[in-house]
Amino acid sequence: MTVSHLSAHMSRFRLTVDDHLMIAHSLDDPFFGPAQRLHGATLHVHATYERPGLDTHGVVMDIGAATDLLAVVLEPLRHQNLDELPAFENKLSTTEVIIAYIAQQLAQSLPEHHGLTAIEIEAGENPRARASVRLEL
Amino acid sequence: MTVSHLSAHMSRFRLTVDDHLMIAHSLDDPFFGPAQRLHGATLHVHATYERPGLDTHGVVMDIGAATDLLAVVLEPLRHQNLDELPAFENKLSTTEVIIAYIAQQLAQSLPEHHGLTAIEIEAGENPRARASVRLEL
Amino acid sequence: MTVSHLSAHMSRFRLTVDDHLMIAHSLDDPFFGPAQRLHGATLHVHATYERPGLDTHGVVMDIGAATDLLAVVLEPLRHQNLDELPAFENKLSTTEVIIAYIAQQLAQSLPEHHGLTAIEIEAGENPRARASVRLEL
Amino acid sequence: MTVSHLSAHMSRFRLTVDDHLMIAHSLDDPFFGPAQRLHGATLHVHATYERPGLDTHGVVMDIGAATDLLAVVLEPLRHQNLDELPAFENKLSTTEVIIAYIAQQLAQSLPEHHGLTAIEIEAGENPRARASVRLEL
Amino acid sequence: MTVSHLSAHMSRFRLTVDDHLMIAHSLDDPFFGPAQRLHGATLHVHATYERPGLDTHGVVMDIGAATDLLAVVLEPLRHQNLDELPAFENKLSTTEVIIAYIAQQLAQSLPEHHGLTAIEIEAGENPRARASVRLEL
Amino acid sequence: MTVSHLSAHMSRFRLTVDDHLMIAHSLDDPFFGPAQRLHGATLHVHATYERPGLDTHGVVMDIGAATDLLAVVLEPLRHQNLDELPAFENKLSTTEVIIAYIAQQLAQSLPEHHGLTAIEIEAGENPRARASVRLEL
Numbered sequence: 001m002t003v004s005h006l007s008a009h010m011s012r013f014r015l016t017v018d019d020h021l022m023i024a025h026s027l028d029d030p031f032f033g034p035a036q037r038l039h040g041a042t043l044h045v046h047a048t049y050e051r052p053g054l055d056t057h058g059v060v061m062d063i064g065a066a067t068d069l070l071a072v073v074l075e076p077l078r079h080q081n082l083d084e085l086p087a088f089e090n091k092l093s094t095t096e097v098i099i100a101y102i103a104q105q106l107a108q109s110l111p112e113h114h115g116l117t118a119i120e121i122e123a124g125e126n127p128r129a130r131a132s133v134r135l136e137l
Numbered sequence: 138m139t140v141s142h143l144s145a146h147m148s149r150f151r152l153t154v155d156d157h158l159m160i161a162h163s164l165d166d167p168f169f170g171p172a173q174r175l176h177g178a179t180l181h182v183h184a185t186y187e188r189p190g191l192d193t194h195g196v197v198m199d200i201g202a203a204t205d206l207l208a209v210v211l212e213p214l215r216h217q218n219l220d221e222l223p224a225f226e227n228k229l230s231t232t233e234v235i236i237a238y239i240a241q242q243l244a245q246s247l248p249e250h251h252g253l254t255a256i257e258i259e260a261g262e263n264p265r266a267r268a269s270v271r272l273e274l
Numbered sequence: 275m276t277v278s279h280l281s282a283h284m285s286r287f288r289l290t291v292d293d294h295l296m297i298a299h300s301l302d303d304p305f306f307g308p309a310q311r312l313h314g315a316t317l318h319v320h321a322t323y324e325r326p327g328l329d330t331h332g333v334v335m336d337i338g339a340a341t342d343l344l345a346v347v348l349e350p351l352r353h354q355n356l357d358e359l360p361a362f363e364n365k366l367s368t369t370e371v372i373i374a375y376i377a378q379q380l381a382q383s384l385p386e387h388h389g390l391t392a393i394e395i396e397a398g399e400n401p402r403a404r405a406s407v408r409l410e411l
Numbered sequence: 412m413t414v415s416h417l418s419a420h421m422s423r424f425r426l427t428v429d430d431h432l433m434i435a436h437s438l439d440d441p442f443f444g445p446a447q448r449l450h451g452a453t454l455h456v457h458a459t460y461e462r463p464g465l466d467t468h469g470v471v472m473d474i475g476a477a478t479d480l481l482a483v484v485l486e487p488l489r490h491q492n493l494d495e496l497p498a499f500e501n502k503l504s505t506t507e508v509i510i511a512y513i514a515q516q517l518a519q520s521l522p523e524h525h526g527l528t529a530i531e532i533e534a535g536e537n538p539r540a541r542a543s544v545r546l547e548l
Numbered sequence: 549m550t551v552s553h554l555s556a557h558m559s560r561f562r563l564t565v566d567d568h569l570m571i572a573h574s575l576d577d578p579f580f581g582p583a584q585r586l587h588g589a590t591l592h593v594h595a596t597y598e599r600p601g602l603d604t605h606g607v608v609m610d611i612g613a614a615t616d617l618l619a620v621v622l623e624p625l626r627h628q629n630l631d632e633l634p635a636f637e638n639k640l641s642t643t644e645v646i647i648a649y650i651a652q653q654l655a656q657s658l659p660e661h662h663g664l665t666a667i668e669i670e671a672g673e674n675p676r677a678r679a680s681v682r683l684e685l
Numbered sequence: 686m687t688v689s690h691l692s693a694h695m696s697r698f699r700l701t702v703d704d705h706l707m708i709a710h711s712l713d714d715p716f717f718g719p720a721q722r723l724h725g726a727t728l729h730v731h732a733t734y735e736r737p738g739l740d741t742h743g744v745v746m747d748i749g750a751a752t753d754l755l756a757v758v759l760e761p762l763r764h765q766n767l768d769e770l771p772a773f774e775n776k777l778s779t780t781e782v783i784i785a786y787i788a789q790q791l792a793q794s795l796p797e798h799h800g801l802t803a804i805e806i807e808a809g810e811n812p813r814a815r816a817s818v819r820l821e822l
Contacts, residue, residue, distance in 0.1 A: 012819040013781055018812075020263050024161035024177035024218070031605050033612070039216040040161035040177010044264050054785075057716050058777040063814045064718070079176040081161070092606040096561055100602075126157050127181050127566075129611045134560040149408040150370055155401075168468050170475070191374075194305050195366040200403045201307075229469040233424055237465075264429075266474045271423040286545040287507055292538075294674050298572035298588035298629070313627040314572035314588010318675050328511075331442050332503040337540045338444070353587040355572070400568050401592050431811050435709035435725035435766070450764040451709035451725010455812050490724040492709070537705050538729050579742050581749070640743040644698055648739075675703075677748045682697040 015060035016048040017067045019074055025082035025093045032092075038083070043098065044124040045074065047106060051115045061114065073105040095125045096133065103135045110137070152197035153185040154204045158211055158260075162219035162230045169229075175220070180235065181261040182211065184243060188252045198251065210242040232262045233270065240272045247274070289334035290322040291341045293348055295397075299356035299367045306366075312357070317372065318398040319348065321380060325389045335388065347379040369399045370407065377409045384411070426471035427459040428478045430485055432534075436493035436504045443503075449494070454509065455535040456485065458517060462526045472525065484516040506542045510534050514546045521548070563608035564596040565615045567622055569671075573630035573641045580640075586631070591646065592672040593622065595654060599663045609662065621653040643673045644681065651683045658685070700745035701733040702752045704759055706808075710767035710778045717777075723768070728783065729809040730759065732791060736800045746799065758790040780810045781818065788820045795822070 024040040047070045049061050060066075077098075082088040087101060099121040106119055122132035161177040184207045186198050197203075214235075219225040224238060236258040243256055259269035298314040321344045323335050334340075351372075356362040361375060373395040380393055396406035435451040458481045460472050471477075488509075493499040498512060510532040517530055533543035572588040595618045597609050608614075625646075630636040635649060647669040654667055670680035709725040732755045734746050745751075762783075767773040772786060784806040791804055807817035 011821050013785075014817045015781070015814070016816070017814050018264065020265075022172075022176050022178050022263065024175050029605060031610065034216040035159075037216050038161050038218045039159050040179075041159050042177075042179040042263050054779075054781050057714060058779040058782045060781060060816065062716065067814075079171040079174050081175045094602075094606040096563070096602050096608060097606045100561075126159065126179050127155065128157075129563070129565045129615070131564070131608065132562045134562075136559050148410050150374075151406045151408075152370070152403070153405070154403050166468060168473065191368075191370055194303060195368040195371045197370060197405065199305065204403070231465075231469040233426070233465050233471060234469045237424075266426070266428045266478070268427070268471065269425045273422050285547050287511075288543045289507070289540070290542070291540050292675065294676075296583075296587050296589050296674065298586050308627040309570075311627050312572050312629045313570050314590075315570050316588075316590040316674050328505075328507050331440060332505040332508045334507060334542065336442065341540075353582040353585050355586045400570065400590050401566065402568075429812065431813075433720075433724050433726050433811065435723050445764040446707075448764050449709050449766045450707050451727075452707050453725075453727040453811050490719040490722050492723045537707065537727050538703065539705075577742060579747065642739075642743040644700070644739050644745060645743045648698075677700070677702050677752070679701070679745065680699045682699075684696050
């Protein structure tokens with residue numbers, strides 16, 4: 001079986017998988033108004049893996065593997081107060097900073113030589129706002 | 138202008154408006170596993186107002202009024218740690234308990250004689266689970 | 275083939291299909307504030323058909339038929355200024371009144387003896403508000 | 412801790428959790444047109460549990476337990492050709508019949524005395540149509 | 549507090565906020581078929597702000613500020629008939645033209661020196677179609 | 686009427702339209718675990734057309750034409766078992782391979798000289814995963 005002839009001239013394939021986090025935190029800067037108080041958020045997390053072509057199985061990455069890699073990165077953050085985690089204490093744990101952290105951790109955990117050229121992490125923090133970060137590998 | 142002839146034989150009209158809350162809390166019972174820790178949630182809140190027919194303006198309720206009534210009820214909960222609020226301290230502030238509280242507060246704030254016969258509050262606490270409560274007026 | 279043994283004790287089956295309308299209108303009553311001006315809306319219309327059990331084909335109604343019945347009712351309203359349509363002129367064409375009209379027209383067009391006991395029409399007029407009406411048949 | 416005082420006068424609490432199925436099947440009746448051919452569907456499955464009040468933990472049911480109960484019922488159907496499963500062979504495996512089957516299996520697996528009075532299963536088979544069934548317990 | 553070390557090697561951060569418009573208009577060209585008639589639309593508007601890194605508060609832009617900037621641009625269009633607005637009269641006010649206008653107005657209203665390198669405006673005009681425009685700053 | 690002055694300095698316009706497919710298939714490689722069995726999927730297909738500016742009607746492409754072009758490409762795949770179609774037999778018909786095929790077929794069917802510079806096809810195969818491909822023209 002072959003899939004490679006199909007991907008000729010394709011410039012970019014992407015696979016996105018979803019998960020979520022429920023965290024508490026406070027943003028200790030007057031800039032953030034009421035969000036200076038200890039509050040919380042459900043982050044709807046979307047991880048995108050990007051390659052210029054497909055692998056030998058005709059995929060960007062196995063969906064199960066893509067989901068598991070993200071879950072491993074999110075696990076230490078689940079049901080936590082970020083104010084008390086070393087990765088975020090004394091830092092402003094904005095949605096942007098959290099997704100940058102997730103992207104960096106995910107990038108470090110990727111299998112070598114899988115051909116990925118970029119990853120993106122998007123997080124919706126409320127029904128009307130979301131942030132994303134793109135990391136070139 | 139009249140709208141009443143249109144609503145003959147209609148058994149139920151509903152209007153739903155959306156808002157959201159970002160709160161911290163902990164659920165102090167081993168039943169809740171990792172949610173015993175201080176964590177947080179964005180609650181996607183949907184309030185539904187129900188009437189057997191329409192009012193003289195051909196609506197269940199003005200959308201702006203429906204939105205404002207909900208916002209007034211949610212205001213004291215925004216960006217709060219529920220563990221420290223009198224309404225929830227020493228209680229299990231599950232999503233179900235929070236929406237029951239919102240429903241009760243909303244019911245008490247409704248304008249008299251507006252003809253509403255029920256309200257419902259639904260809250261999504263994560264992308265894969267949501268709870269609702271219906272309160273007959 | 276038979277499906278009837280599966281539906282024993284089931285109290286209610288529902289089928290929902292989607293369509294949409296793009297209309298202009300004005301709401302000529304100070305109650306509606308800026309919506310007194312001629313403006314417009316895309317209505318995301320959801321029609322639900324309800325039966326206590328399934329028909330001989332194991333469905334509430336054929337999805338294609340359910341979609342076509344709704345489309346026939348919506349057709350005269352598509353890309354119209356409701357202020358100029360006989361059904362709505364000199365009336366307040368609120369979302370509630372529009373869905374009541376759609377529900378009545380749909381009820382009249384239903385095939386006899388198909389066993390439907392109720393229909394519902396829901397319309398989202400903006401991303402944060404929607405209205406519905408239920409009509410018992 | 413107590414939650415019971417909050418639920419007084421509340422008529423109905425509901426909890427909904429999501430999962431999905433990817434199945435192949437054919438509908439062997441000319442009524443179904445092109446769906447007579449072997450094809451497939453992703454069913455977006457939503458299970459709703461309903462109670463008149465809350466349990467001693469202030470919930471309808473633990474979200475994890477609600478999700479697991481549904482997963483156990485769905486497991487034998489995942490990645491299957493329904494035409495070859497005893498539960499569906501020689502039957503019309505319409506979305507309605509599938510959800511009725513899921514509802515019945517789920518009802519039988521519910522823990523006794525948990526106070527549930529109804530369950531509902533909804534399944535979206537495509538982006539523009541979905542079916543649901545309600546089973547009184 | 550510092551966040552800058554987290555954003556090293558990150559190529560692109562984005563923040564998206566949502567709003568909506570309800571407008572009437574007509575498209576006076578036979579190319580548009582029934583949309584030549586006066587009709588209307590709810591535009592689900594999504595504004596995206598883009599920067600190569602984060603600002604000193606660890607964000608792309610304050611969510612409240614991002615939302616307010618968009619609202620100021622949308623205000624003159626709310627509940628209007630675009631055929632009568634100077635910005636659109638005698639022009640084809642397609643969704644693409646409307647979002648280009650919003651993007652230009654938003655670009656002109658951005659605070660100087662905030663480090664934004666691009667904005668995007670997306671608008672869904674119906675449940676099955678949406679358009680977007682990207683403006684490099 | 687003119688729209689061209691509005692698009693000066695705009696780098697990229699996009700139009701996205703939606704459709705769906707319901708297919709059966711099997712993935713004959715141990716890599717895919719239970720998906721080696723004959724199963725099925727509803728693919729939520731989103732086609733995006735991209736241009737650096739707008740055409741003489743102020744659009745990327747007529748929405749109806751954009752929808753019809755996609756429908757023509759999807760038609761031979763609707764309600765099919767991909768294992769039996771020449772385009773996919775003896776190939777791994779992963780979501781990525783299917784969208785690459787759709788993108789290639791769509792690219793070949795585009796009207797000449799319409800100014801499109803890229804197309805993208807995205808397909809959601811389940812509620813928690815989706816893949817996309819971008820094809821530069």
